[in-house]
Amino acid sequence: MREHKLRSIAAIISMNAFLPMRRQPLFLINTLASPFSFLFFLAVVGRPGALIYGVAGGLVLTVLSVGSSLQSDLTHYKADLKYQEMAVASPVKASTYVTGMALSEFVFAIPGMAVFAVLSVIYGHYIFLGGLVIFATLILLWVFASALGFTLATYLADVRETFMISPLISIFLSVVPPVYYPLESLARISPYLVWLAYAAPTTWAAQLVQGALGIIPLSLFQGLEDAGVLLAAAAILFFIAATKAKWRET
Amino acid sequence: MPQALLARGLCRRYSWSGGHQDALRGVDLEVPTGTVLGLIGRNGAGKTTFLRIASTSLLPTAGSMQVLGHDVVTDAVNVRERIAVIPQESRPFYWMNPRELVYYYLTMRGETHRVAREKAAEALAELGLTRWENTVVSRLSGGLRRRAMVAMVMASDAELLFLDEPTTGLDPIARRSVWEAIRKAAKANRTIFLTTHYLDEADALSDRLALLESGKLLASGTRDDLAALARRPYRVEVSDGFPEEELRSYGDLSRVGERWMLFTGEKEARELSRRALEKGIRLSLGPVSLEDIFLQMVGQDISVEGEE
Numbered sequence: 355m356r357e358h359k360l361r362s363i364a365a366i367i368s369m370n371a372f373l374p375m376r377r378q379p380l381f382l383i384n385t386l387a388s389p390f391s392f393l394f395f396l397a398v399v400g401r402p403g404a405l406i407y408g409v410a411g412g413l414v415l416t417v418l419s420v421g422s423s424l425q426s427d428l429t430h431y432k433a434d435l436k437y438q439e440m441a442v443a444s445p446v447k448a449s450t451y452v453t454g455m456a457l458s459e460f461v462f463a464i465p466g467m468a469v470f471a472v473l474s475v476i477y478g479h480y481i482f483l484g485g486l487v488i489f490a491t492l493i494l495l496w497v498f499a500s501a502l503g504f505t506l507a508t509y510l511a512d513v514r515e516t517f518m519i520s521p522l523i524s525i526f527l528s529v530v531p532p533v534y535y536p537l538e539s540l541a542r543i544s545p546y547l548v549w550l551a552y553a554a555p556t557t558w559a560a561q562l563v564q565g566a567l568g569i570i571p572l573s574l575f576q577g578l579e580d581a582g583v584l585l586a587a588a589a590i591l592f593f594i595a596a597t598k599a600k601w602r603e604t
Numbered sequence: 605m606p607q608a609l610l611a612r613g614l615c616r617r618y619s620w621s622g623g624h625q626d627a628l629r630g631v632d633l634e635v636p637t638g639t640v641l642g643l644i645g646r647n648g649a650g651k652t653t654f655l656r657i658a659s660t661s662l663l664p665t666a667g668s669m670q671v672l673g674h675d676v677v678t679d680a681v682n683v684r685e686r687i688a689v690i691p692q693e694s695r696p697f698y699w700m701n702p703r704e705l706v707y708y709y710l711t712m713r714g715e716t717h718r719v720a721r722e723k724a725a726e727a728l729a730e731l732g733l734t735r736w737e738n739t740v741v742s743r744l745s746g747g748l749r750r751r752a753m754v755a756m757v758m759a760s761d762a763e764l765l766f767l768d769e770p771t772t773g774l775d776p777i778a779r780r781s782v783w784e785a786i787r788k789a790a791k792a793n794r795t796i797f798l799t800t801h802y803l804d805e806a807d808a809l810s811d812r813l814a815l816l817e818s819g820k821l822l823a824s825g826t827r828d829d830l831a832a833l834a835r836r837p838y839r840v841e842v843s844d845g846f847p848e849e850e851l852r853s854y855g856d857l858s859r860v861g862e863r864w865m866l867f868t869g870e871k872e873a874r875e876l877s878r879r880a881l882e883k884g885i886r887l888s889l890g891p892v893s894l895e896d897i898f899l900q901m902v903g904q905d906i907s908v909e910g911e912e
């Protein structure tokens with residue numbers, strides 16, 4: 355049988371997202387947990403006005419979590435269930451399998467996104483076309499996070515390695531980068547941290563989201579620069595995933 | 605008959621920092637289309653390694669393999685459209701029921717919804733799973749889970765099925781239902797490549813057998829081909845009555861519980877039964893079983909752990 359991409363993707367989304375959500379509705383709010391924790395801290399200890407940073411950060415982190423869930427699900431399916439081997443020995447191509455899996459992780463993130471989107475309307479001051487900017491930013495971030503998650507998953511031998519590596523990645527992608535606070539706060543601690551933050555694509559994404567919500571000023575030039583870096587990061591990761599991910603064991 | 609699988613000088617070395625393991629050392633094997641091949645061998649013999657190379661999930665380090673006429677390394681796409689596999693120790697998604705497992709596996713492979721529904725119902729019935737079709741996997745026993753996996757690949761349109769120890773953990777009745785499904789698939793002219801530890805299973809199902817030991821193919825062919833290779837084609841069991849020295853002169857002797865077991869040739873077997881009649885000693889005699897052939901070729905029982 356020839357590959358039938360759309361059918362394959364639909365089947366994978368059903369298996370990996372709709373069925374588990376229907377059987378275990380707690381999955382629906384699972385992705386809200388960690389962005390909400392940050393939001394909560396900001397509400398408790400933050401200055402007035404810090405809350406909107408939490409909302410902007412929540413949007414970014416929720417999309418980022420798609421990448422880490424993808425990484426652990428893929429590793430689990432590969433190492434424990436041996437489902438990846440069954441998919442390899444079938445008409446399904448690696449790109450189709452990953453697209454289906456990445457979309458299904460995205461489905462899990464939808465409730466969280468919806469909640470943060472509503473909060474952003476309540477607490478933010480959207481600039482002109484701000485909604486579009488946020489949408490495009492989050493799509494690019496999703497591509498980046500999914501490609502990263504997939505590539506890592508193909509190299510990891512079991513899920514415990516995921517548990518080891520994910521917190522480290524999240525320090526680099528969501529704790530150090532100014533996802534939950536302004537970039538200047540980071541500069542106050544150390545200029546080196548700022549450089550480190552600039553290496554993380556999430557910094558550029560967060561700048562865009564914060565700008566679109568009217569938290570920080572965002573010039574057209576600045577916006578294009580942020581978007582350019584994010585686009586490049588997504589493209590590079592996509593390229594790495596396409597060429598370096600191990601669909602078949604060497 | 606065209607070959608569904610053709611391996612030449614196939615080698616696989618697993619390497620890691622500070623060491624390596626040669627899991628396959630130059631294996632030549634053919635599997636004619638429409639036949640059932642049983643690959644047997646002890647733990648660590650290299651069965652899974654061979655099967656994973658054939659099902660395109662592992663690359664060989666040397667040698668070549670063609671599956672359904674296509675090279676598994678350079679032309680995997682064309683192979684993948686026509687095969688299906690149950691990996692060793694694979695487990696079904698625990699939040700799905702058997703009907704969903706089969707149905708979504710088929711639609712993932714590209715079947716239409718209608719065909720997937722029909723084929724799922726058919727395969728579940730064949731494997732005796734209809735009663736459990738709506739029970740989620742987390743509430744099914746291990747044997748039922750394994751059968752659900754068998755149903756998945758059986759329901760597919762793959763021409764060549766790779767089954768890595770499909771009946772491990774099944775009770776005798778469940779094993780029979782898997783056997784029946786395999787036989788039916790073979791009748792439909794599908795090719796089945798099966799690995800197993802159960803020699804009775806390999807014997808009952810396979811048209812051809814291949815015996816792997818420490819990464820080398822010791823023998824392959826029909827059951828009769830293998831029997832002909834056995835050095836001593838008869839097996840004799842006898843309690844007491846003969847002096848040990850005399851028995852030993854007839855062939856390979858070993859003590860099994862309360863009895864003597866002897867592998868011997870045809871002439872010796874005749875002589876021995878004549879002597880037993882004379883002396884009035886009870887003796888049982890017959891052609892060697894697959895288990896005996898294995899024992900003679902490998903020098904050890906299949907259940908003895910392979911050396912690393």
Ligand SMILES: Nc1ncnc2c1ncn2[C@@H]1O[C@H](COP(=O)(O)OP(=O)(O)OP(=O)(O)O)[C@@H](O)[C@H]1O
Pocket residue numbers: 618619625626627645646647648649650651652653654692912
């Ligand atoms: N991923 C791996 N890395 C290193 N060595 C491996 C790996 N997989 C298998 N081996 C080694 O290769 C050899 C063959 O293993 P394989 O799994 O193919 O055997 P098998 O015949 O399927 O055994 P079993 O009956 O136990 O399933 C063994 O010595 C094993 O330790």
Ligand SMILES: [Mg+2]
Pocket residue numbers: 651652653692768
């Ligand atoms: Mg094995």
